[in-house]
Amino acid sequence: MTRGGARLGAGRPKGQGKYKESTKPIRIPKSMIQEVLKYIETNGYHLPLYASVVQAGFPSPADDYIEGELDLNKHLIKHPTATFFVRSAGQSMIKSGIHHGDILVVDRSLEPIHGKIVIAAIDGQLTVKRLHKSSKGTYLMPENDEYEPIKIEENNEVVIWGVVTNVLHEV
Amino acid sequence: MTLFALIDCNNFYASCERVFNPDLIGKPIIVLSNNDGCVIARSNEAKALGIPMGAPYYQHKTFMEKNNVKVFSSNYQFYGDMSQRIMRSLSMMIPSQDLEVYSIDEAFLRLDGFATQDLFNWALQVRNKILQWTGIPTSIGIAPTKTLSKIANQMAKKNTQDGVFDLRDSDLQEHIMSDLPIEELWGISHNWGKKLRSLGISTALQLRDTDPKFIQKNLSVVVERIIYELQGLSCLNLEKQSPKKSIMTSKSFGISLNELEPIEQALSTYGVRACEKLRQQKSKTKGIYVFLQTSPFRENQSQYRNSLTFVFDLPTSDTAVIIRTAKRLLKQIYKNGYHYNKCGIMLFDLVSEDYQQGHFFTIQDPLRDRLMATIDIINKSMGPETIFYAAQGVKHDWKMRRNKLSPRYTTNWEELVKVY
Numbered sequence: 181m182t183r184g185g186a187r188l189g190a191g192r193p194k195g196q197g198k199y200k201e202s203t204k205p206i207r208i209p210k211s212m213i214q215e216v217l218k219y220i221e222t223n224g225y226h227l228p229l230y231a232s233v234v235q236a237g238f239p240s241p242a243d244d245y246i247e248g249e250l251d252l253n254k255h256l257i258k259h260p261t262a263t264f265f266v267r268s269a270g271q272s273m274i275k276s277g278i279h280h281g282d283i284l285v286v287d288r289s290l291e292p293i294h295g296k297i298v299i300a301a302i303d304g305q306l307t308v309k310r311l312h313k314s315s316k317g318t319y320l321m322p323e324n325d326e327y328e329p330i331k332i333e334e335n336n337e338v339v340i341w342g343v344v345t346n347v348l349h350e351v
Numbered sequence: 352m353t354l355f356a357l358i359d360c361n362n363f364y365a366s367c368e369r370v371f372n373p374d375l376i377g378k379p380i381i382v383l384s385n386n387d388g389c390v391i392a393r394s395n396e397a398k399a400l401g402i403p404m405g406a407p408y409y410q411h412k413t414f415m416e417k418n419n420v421k422v423f424s425s426n427y428q429f430y431g432d433m434s435q436r437i438m439r440s441l442s443m444m445i446p447s448q449d450l451e452v453y454s455i456d457e458a459f460l461r462l463d464g465f466a467t468q469d470l471f472n473w474a475l476q477v478r479n480k481i482l483q484w485t486g487i488p489t490s491i492g493i494a495p496t497k498t499l500s501k502i503a504n505q506m507a508k509k510n511t512q513d514g515v516f517d518l519r520d521s522d523l524q525e526h527i528m529s530d531l532p533i534e535e536l537w538g539i540s541h542n543w544g545k546k547l548r549s550l551g552i553s554t555a556l557q558l559r560d561t562d563p564k565f566i567q568k569n570l571s572v573v574v575e576r577i578i579y580e581l582q583g584l585s586c587l588n589l590e591k592q593s594p595k596k597s598i599m600t601s602k603s604f605g606i607s608l609n610e611l612e613p614i615e616q617a618l619s620t621y622g623v624r625a626c627e628k629l630r631q632q633k634s635k636t637k638g639i640y641v642f643l644q645t646s647p648f649r650e651n652q653s654q655y656r657n658s659l660t661f662v663f664d665l666p667t668s669d670t671a672v673i674i675r676t677a678k679r680l681l682k683q684i685y686k687n688g689y690h691y692n693k694c695g696i697m698l699f700d701l702v703s704e705d706y707q708q709g710h711f712f713t714i715q716d717p718l719r720d721r722l723m724a725t726i727d728i729i730n731k732s733m734g735p736e737t738i739f740y741a742a743q744g745v746k747h748d749w750k751m752r753r754n755k756l757s758p759r760y761t762t763n764w765e766e767l768v769k770v771y
Contacts, residue, residue, distance in 0.1 A: 269771050304372075305373070305374065306373065
């Protein structure tokens with residue numbers, strides 16, 4: 181039997197400590213201790229993409245032209261906190277391409293100017309029509325010959341609720 | 352001089368309902384608490400009818416029907432979305448470090464740097480933008496301290512057309528405080544109100560002119576601070592939001608339950624929700640607390656209430672572990688023969704999920720974390736409970752009563768408002 185030295189199988193098995201793998205003592209500058217500990221604790225720094233520098237390899241000729249993915253939300257919604265979706269019912273706006281069951285994107289932050297398609301609250305109900313302002317008065321115009329224009333009078337309870345920016349129509 | 356503004360939504364829940372249902376404008380509306388129990392929000396018209404806050408619905412049902420009061424269950428998905436829109440809109444008008452979201456319908460703004468002469472107009476603009484963008488009317492009170500801005504806000508609500516009230520002038524402060532009953536002050540509890548009155552202090556002005564040290568000795572340092580705030584010395588700054596230190600999910604059942612199994616299902620469902628919140632704020636929990644109780648309002652039935660806590664070896668956010676533990680605790684406190692109306696689960700002693708302390712006997716399996724993350728992503732993108740635990744059951748007779756729920760106009764494609 182040999183004497184002295186390491187005994188086989190003694191001590192805590194490797195990989196049972198804090199780091200779940202075998203460890204090794206090294207020398208590091210005192211000033212770097214905190215940094216290194218942080219590096220270990222966070223399992224390596226998570227670098228933001230722009231901070232990394234490619235130093236090797238051939239750059240892809242397309243690199244300069246990458247623009248990011250197309251985001252439909254960004255395209256359709258300019259003012260997220262003021263944008264709501266509503267569903268169209270009926271045929272009153274059929275000529276402007278708004279069908280029964282379509283989803284309308286409505287931006288409440290836009291000014292309802294002449295010619296815009298708007299959502300209006302008339303007598304407690306929400307309706308979609310084209311806003312028509314002229315010297316003869318303000319009208320909510322349907323885009324279907326079977327419907328009558330609605331004249332906004334002084335005593336009407338009409339509130340413009342928002343401006344329609346897009347129609348989502350399933351085909 | 353410090354400068355604060357409090358922006359508060361007018362009758363928030365009722366106003367939300369009106370945005371998508373303009374027919375309700377000018378009509379009395381009330382909103383009920385969970386399980387359609389009590390009145391928790393009223394429109395001005397409902398207040399004028401004399402319906403008290405907190406009134407049990409069943410007591411006033413006939414009266415409401417007779418007076419054509421529109422009644423709604425709380426639609427928290429909808430109100431929560433509207434609240435977020437308002438707070439995000441605010442953060443576009445003021446740097447985020449100067450904004451404190453105080454509750455679902457209130458926010459404090461810190462305005463120290465503002466050119467003072469334009470402040471009133473600026474506040475008017477903020478108010479009008481929020482109204483136009485979201486449809487929700489608000490009131491804004493401006494003053495040198497948070498406590499005074501609360502008073503200014505009350506004035507803006509009651510006494511002005513434009514919804515903005517500037518309370519920077521000290522003569523004006525004095526005038527208003529001389530009429531303000533002590534109980535209506537922000538931070539004065541019912542008990543303190545009584546105590547102050549017994550000391551001969553019945554208005555805000557009287558409190559302001561009391562020796563703060565005397566109040567600190569006889570009441571509390573909190574009331575002392577209120578005195579300074581009333582004097583215009585700011586003691587309360589904006590509070591920064593930090594991740595919650597505990598998460599509680601509890602609801603009363605739609606019907607009373609006496610069997611163990613449906614209670615287990617309800618508890619498991621609350622556990623699932625609590626774990627989702629836990630992972631959302633990137634935390635793990637060390638402790639779990641489970642309680643079960645009968646209805647304290649059914650005095651003729653035998654009463655029982657019990658709770659139990661457990662501390663994990665390692666912080667966890669694993670739904671399976673938490674449900675298993677919760678059910679085990681429930682079994683220990685459950686007794687046959689009672690009509691239970693509520694159970695709940697609290698996760699406490701939360702730590703950041705990055706903070707991983709090793710443990711000698713237990714090894715954490717990173718695959719579990721990934722499983723949880725995957726389930727969260729699926730349920731977020733495909734709808735709540737697309738994947739659910741068998742422990743939650745499938746029948747759900749115990750689910751909350753919400754018979755008068757309005758559509759989830761802003762969070763569900765199937766429930767969008769119709770325009771004709």
